[in-house]
Amino acid sequence: MTRFVPVGVVLLGLALGYAFGLQDYLSLGFLAEQRQALRSYVDAHSLWSAVLFVSVYIVAVAFSFPAASILTIFGGFLFGWLLGGALVAVAATIGASILFLATRSAFGSFLRHRVDGVVKTLAEGFRENAFGYLFVIRLAPVFPFFVVNIAAALFDISLGRFVAATFLGILPGTFAYAYLGQGVDSVLVAAQQAGREAEISDLVTGEITLAFLALAAIALTPTIVRQLRRRGSG
Numbered sequence: 001m002t003r004f005v006p007v008g009v010v011l012l013g014l015a016l017g018y019a020f021g022l023q024d025y026l027s028l029g030f031l032a033e034q035r036q037a038l039r040s041y042v043d044a045h046s047l048w049s050a051v052l053f054v055s056v057y058i059v060a061v062a063f064s065f066p067a068a069s070i071l072t073i074f075g076g077f078l079f080g081w082l083l084g085g086a087l088v089a090v091a092a093t094i095g096a097s098i099l100f101l102a103t104r105s106a107f108g109s110f111l112r113h114r115v116d117g118v119v120k121t122l123a124e125g126f127r128e129n130a131f132g133y134l135f136v137i138r139l140a141p142v143f144p145f146f147v148v149n150i151a152a153a154l155f156d157i158s159l160g161r162f163v164a165a166t167f168l169g170i171l172p173g174t175f176a177y178a179y180l181g182q183g184v185d186s187v188l189v190a191a192q193q194a195g196r197e198a199e200i201s202d203l204v205t206g207e208i209t210l211a212f213l214a215l216a217a218i219a220l221t222p223t224i225v226r227q228l229r230r231r232g233s234g
Helices: 004-019 028-044 045-061 068-079 079-114 117-128 130-139 145-153 160-180 184-193 206-234
Strands: none
Touching: 004 045, 004 079, 028 045, 028 068, 028 184, 045 068, 045 079, 045 145, 068 079, 068 160, 068 184, 079 145, 079 160, 130 145, 130 160, 160 184
């Protein structure tokens, strides 16, 4: 039963987060209201602010709080796209790895021996090219970040490959969102003047989404070619 303790801690942390209303602080609305105060604090306490931001990001990701996009925008707004993106990449990878290990310790081996059909085929694909599959999924943020962290733990992926594929795969999206965050001030002001709260869709255009999908398609091409060659030779 001890193997379920890490997952129990994650679920408890997630429940407490919602109980204390953390979702109200991890929103563009909160950023709009507190942007001047937050930026002033960062200017006065740059190092401590960076440490605090990384810690909050790690905890949010580790406890499966669906706030990765918002926090990345926060990072770009508060620290600039370059430093903010770098802080996010490190924090997101650490938080994702914690959740990955917690899920794998509780359910990984149990479920791997019980999957069948399409899921089994997908699992076998992950075993053959774990880095490539996960890297592609990270490049195109079609699935929620925390869902990928949990799903990856159900397949036979080493921690090293998970960390490498996660860190490298999220870099384009991370810096793109951080760059959007750097210029979010005008979007927040426009939304306030319109009498509504800003949303992610105000920042993330269809062109950006298509660019992520194109990156994933390019990254997936070598894997597809290898699979076709293997079938052809077989």
